[in-house]
Amino acid sequence: MKRLLGVALGILTAIGGFVDIGDLVTNAVVGSRFGMSLVWVVVVGVVGICLFANMSGRVAAASGRATFEVIRERLGARAGLANLSASFLINLMTVTAEIGGVALALQLASSVHYLLWIPVAALAVWLVVWRIKFSIMENVTGLLGLTLIVFAVALFLLKPDWGNLAGQALAPAVPAEETATTYWYYAIALFGAAMTPYEVFFFSSGAVEEGWSIKDLVQSRINVLVGFPLGGLLSVAIAGCAAVVLLPAGIAVTSLSQVILPVAEGAGKVGLAFVLVGLVAATFGAALETTLSSGYTLAQFFGWSWGKFRRPAQAARFHLAMIICLFVGLAVLATGVDPVLVTEYSVVFSAIALPLTYLPILIVANDPQYMGGHVNGRPVNVLAMAYLVVILVASLAAIPLMIVTGAGS
Amino acid sequence: MLRRPALTGPATDLPRRKPHRWGVLAAGLALAVLSGCSGTGSTISTAVEDSTSAIATARLALSLDSAGKLTRAATSTALDDALKELATSRNSVLKLSPASEGDRQSVQEALSVLDGCAAAMTTARDAVAGGERAPSLSDGGQQLSEAADRLSQLGAKDGGK
Numbered sequence: 001m002k003r004l005l006g007v008a009l010g011i012l013t014a015i016g017g018f019v020d021i022g023d024l025v026t027n028a029v030v031g032s033r034f035g036m037s038l039v040w041v042v043v044v045g046v047v048g049i050c051l052f053a054n055m056s057g058r059v060a061a062a063s064g065r066a067t068f069e070v071i072r073e074r075l076g077a078r079a080g081l082a083n084l085s086a087s088f089l090i091n092l093m094t095v096t097a098e099i100g101g102v103a104l105a106l107q108l109a110s111s112v113h114y115l116l117w118i119p120v121a122a123l124a125v126w127l128v129v130w131r132i133k134f135s136i137m138e139n140v141t142g143l144l145g146l147t148l149i150v151f152a153v154a155l156f157l158l159k160p161d162w163g164n165l166a167g168q169a170l171a172p173a174v175p176a177e178e179t180a181t182t183y184w185y186y187a188i189a190l191f192g193a194a195m196t197p198y199e200v201f202f203f204s205s206g207a208v209e210e211g212w213s214i215k216d217l218v219q220s221r222i223n224v225l226v227g228f229p230l231g232g233l234l235s236v237a238i239a240g241c242a243a244v245v246l247l248p249a250g251i252a253v254t255s256l257s258q259v260i261l262p263v264a265e266g267a268g269k270v271g272l273a274f275v276l277v278g279l280v281a282a283t284f285g286a287a288l289e290t291t292l293s294s295g296y297t298l299a300q301f302f303g304w305s306w307g308k309f310r311r312p313a314q315a316a317r318f319h320l321a322m323i324i325c326l327f328v329g330l331a332v333l334a335t336g337v338d339p340v341l342v343t344e345y346s347v348v349f350s351a352i353a354l355p356l357t358y359l360p361i362l363i364v365a366n367d368p369q370y371m372g373g374h375v376n377g378r379p380v381n382v383l384a385m386a387y388l389v390v391i392l393v394a395s396l397a398a399i400p401l402m403i404v405t406g407a408g409s
Numbered sequence: 410m411l412r413r414p415a416l417t418g419p420a421t422d423l424p425r426r427k428p429h430r431w432g433v434l435a436a437g438l439a440l441a442v443l444s445g446c447s448g449t450g451s452t453i454s455t456a457v458e459d460s461t462s463a464i465a466t467a468r469l470a471l472s473l474d475s476a477g478k479l480t481r482a483a484t485s486t487a488l489d490d491a492l493k494e495l496a497t498s499r500n501s502v503l504k505l506s507p508a509s510e511g512d513r514q515s516v517q518e519a520l521s522v523l524d525g526c527a528a529a530m531t532t533a534r535d536a537v538a539g540g541e542r543a544p545s546l547s548d549g550g551q552q553l554s555e556a557a558d559r560l561s562q563l564g565a566k567d568g569g570k
Contacts, residue, residue, distance in 0.1 A: 111482035249469055252462045255490035260483065261469055268478045276483075409455065 003219075010223040011230070017142040018231020019238075020286030021101030022094070022193040022347045024279070025340055027235045028259040029408075030186050031242030032252050034175055036168035039236055041187045045194025046232035048387050050224050052358050055365045055376065055384070056200045057220040060207035062374040067204035068300040070370055071360040083360050084301045086353035087197045088294060093346040094198055095290040096329040099125065100339020101283035104256040109276045118333050122326045125287045129322055134209045134308045141285030148278035152237040154266030160244040168243070185401040185408045188394045189344065192351030194235070195391075198293040200361065205296040209309050214374070241266070255340055295322040344407065352398045354391040362388065449505050449512040453519045456498035457564045460526055463494040464560060467533055468553045474537060475546050481537060488534045495530060499523045522556075522563045529556035 030038045056067040063070055068087075072080035102124075103117035110117075128137055174183045203224075212220065241262035242253060251258060256279070263275045292308070299306035299318040306318040333339065362384050365376045376384065402408075470487035473479040479487075502520055507513040533549030 108483050108486050111485050245469075249465045250461055251465045251469065252459075254459075254462070254494055255487075257470075257483065257487040257490045258466055261466070261473065261479075261487065264473050264478045264483070265469075269480065272478070272480060272483060 007219055007222055010219055011227045014142070014223045014227020015146060015230045015234065017138070017145055017282075017285055017289070018228055019145065019148055019234050019282050020094075020196070020289075021097050021283050021339075021343050022196060022350070023235050024101070024238060024259055024282065025253070025256070025343045026186070026189050026193040026347050027238040028242045028246075028253045029344070030190055031239030032246035032258070033178060034183060034186065035243040035247055036165050036236075036239060037172040037175070038183070038187055038190055039169040039239065040172055041190040042194060042232055042235050042239070044390070045191045046229055046235075048191075048390075049195050049199060050228050051380070051383060051387060052195070052361055053200050053203045053228065054221055054224045055380070056204040056361050057207050057212070057224065058217060058374055059361070059365055059371065060204040061212045061214055061217050061220060062372060063370040064208070064213070065370075066201075066208045066296065066300055067361055067364065068201055068297055070364050072301050072303075074364050074367060074370065075360055079360065080301055083356050084297055086356035087201060088297050090196070090346065090350050090353045091198050091201075091290055091294045091297065092325055092328060093342065093349060094196060095287065095294060095325055096332045097339055097343040097346045098283050098287035098290055099326075099329050100333050100342060101256070102280060102287055103333075104339055105276060105279035105283055108257055108260065108279070114339070115334070115336070118330060121284070121287065122330050125284070125291055126323060126326055128288055129291055129308070130312055130319065134206070137288060137308075138206065138285075141281050141288065144281030145278060145285055147274045148234055148238075148282060150263055150267060150271050150274035150278060151234060151241050154263040154271050154275075155237050155240045155244065157266040157271075158241070158244050158262065160240070165240060165243065179405070181401055182405045182408055184397065185348075185405045188351045188398050188401065189347045189408070191390075191394050192349070192354070192398075193347040194232070195354060195358075196347070196350050197353060197357040198290050200357065201293045201296055202289045205292070205300070205307075209307055211309075217374075291322050291325060294325040295319070348398055348402060348407075351394045353395070355388065355395050358384075358391055359388060449507055449515060452501055452505055453515055454564075456502045456519060456523065457560055459498045460495050460523060461557070461560050461564065463491040463498070464526055464530070464553055464557045466494075467491040467530055468550065468557065471533055471537070471546060471550050471553065475550070484537050485534065488530065488537060492527065492530045492534065495523065495527055499527065519563060522559045525559055526556040529553050 027042070059065075059067045059070060068080075068083070071083055075083075099118060099121050100114070102121040103114040106112070106117040106121070107114040174180050207216075207220065238259070242259070245262035245265050246253060246258065251261075253259060260272065260275050260279070263271045267274070295318045296306060298304070298321045299315070302317075304317040305315045307315060312319045332342070362376070362381075364370060366381065368375050467488055470479060470484050470491075474481070474484040499520065502516060502523065505512075505516055507516050529549075529552035532544050532552045533546075536544045536546045536549035
């Protein structure tokens with residue numbers, strides 16, 4: 001019974017923790033401009049993140065070490081540095097976007113300007129990272145993030161033409177008002193949002209924090225293979241709400257305040273209360289994960305003592321690195337840069353950095369020295385290779401498309 | 410969203426090399442992209458599109474507020490964001506340097522419509538903020554509706570050019 005509850009909790013937190021500011025903004029932007037015609041990208045992204053998160057969880061469980069630590073050892077300092085540079089910079093951008101997201105969500109709840117909430121959000125992130133147990137942190141934010149299911153509820157309450165929505169999703173086409181280049185630019189952004197690198201580093205480092213071993217592999221697999229696709233459905237619901245309410249009204253999403261309007265229309269103030277709690281929980285949870293991931297990647301590369309399972313004094317450089325990252329994020333946001341814009345760029349840069357993140361994971365997951373009998377099977381390798389091709393194409397196309405489309409404008 | 414500054418800079422007297430075919434192609438492409446993005450017509454057109462979206466957001470937020478489906482905090486945040494979007498559009502038009510009389514007229518006309526939109530948005534925001542002499546929500550809605558019509562006419566005119 002206890003084991004069953006553990007599995008259920010793992011799935012629920014995986015669903016609630018799946019959506020972050022990148023998913024919220026990108027799905028709403030895409031829904032408001034392209035309807036459901038980019039849902040296929042969410043499907044491709046969710047399958048990809050399931051594949052690689054499962055792989056990195058297996059690396060952590062089989063070797064007892066975090067993926068990044070193994071990459072550094074297996075591939076050497078130079079390859080590790082390339083991996084670190086790409087992942088860390090994207091992480092830093094994502095930390096900034098998530099803290100900005102928390103502040104924007106709190107502004108929606110209070111009407112106090114988001115710039116005033118930014119130091120509060122950063123301080124809260126630091127306090128939780130410093131003081132709260134890993135499992136409590138993960139479970140509370142994950143469970144509260146589940147309130148974002150209100151997007152799916154609102155979509156039903158809006159009584160859309162389901163046939164039309166399904167038609168847009170199953171026979172994707174570029175809307176007349178948009179260009180093909182913009183369509184593909186947002187396809188890459190959506191792919192980057194679904195496959196953000198921090199998710200795999202957090203997943204594998206979290207596995208070490210929680211002391212996973214081979215016997216936990218089944219639960220890890222269930223969490224990923226059930227939780228992430230259900231989280232992906234939340235992403236689709238966000239795009240669906242935008243497609244039903246905002247697209248016909250001629251509203252192209254540029255702010256978080258627009259993302260919640262369809263929920264208010266469908267589910268009123270009760271729905272609004274749920275969505276606001278969900279926004280704060282999702283962005284705050286992701287801010288914690290990205291802050292920790294920044295510390296994890298740096299500490300694992302340089303061989304510092306790391307982990308929340310250690311007292312802060314025993315992992316001083318790990319904690320100091322996270323504090324510095326939070327200050328960098330604060331400094332960037334203090335310039336008045338729009339957090340939504342930071343989010344939009346962070347998901348595209350995520351897509352650019354994907355090959356440097358996922359190729360090393362694939363190499364390590366095939367090394368019997370670390371994995372023993374738990375190396376990738378043939379079907380997993382075939383699928384992973386196919387994904388690497390997709391990832392490489394997306395990575396190479398991202399910058400030219402960004403220039404040609406003026407960042408999707 | 411991404412506004413590119415004009416490419417200006419001091420001339421240098423470095424020895425010139427024969428441009429490579431790829432270099433010429435890249436320069437041509439860059440020029441085409443930049444000129445496509447910074448022309449008077451396209452800037453006004455983008456500003457009208459963005460402002461139409463901002464006005465539509467404000468109208469939706471106001472109607473949800475009137476129906477009791479949105480809190481005042483969420484409504485005022487949505488209106489503030491819409492006003493910011495409108496200000497960005499207006500600034501992009503303001504920065505234009507029209508080369509012909511026709512372009513100058515287009516810029517003037519666009520600025521006049523965008524100013525009207527900003528006034529309507531401010532009325533809506535004041536209505537939401539409330540207070541003794543504040544306009545009513547219906548006044549705000551009415552002004553936003555008129556602003557949307559003017560934007561639509563400007564858009565149609567701009568599209569016809």
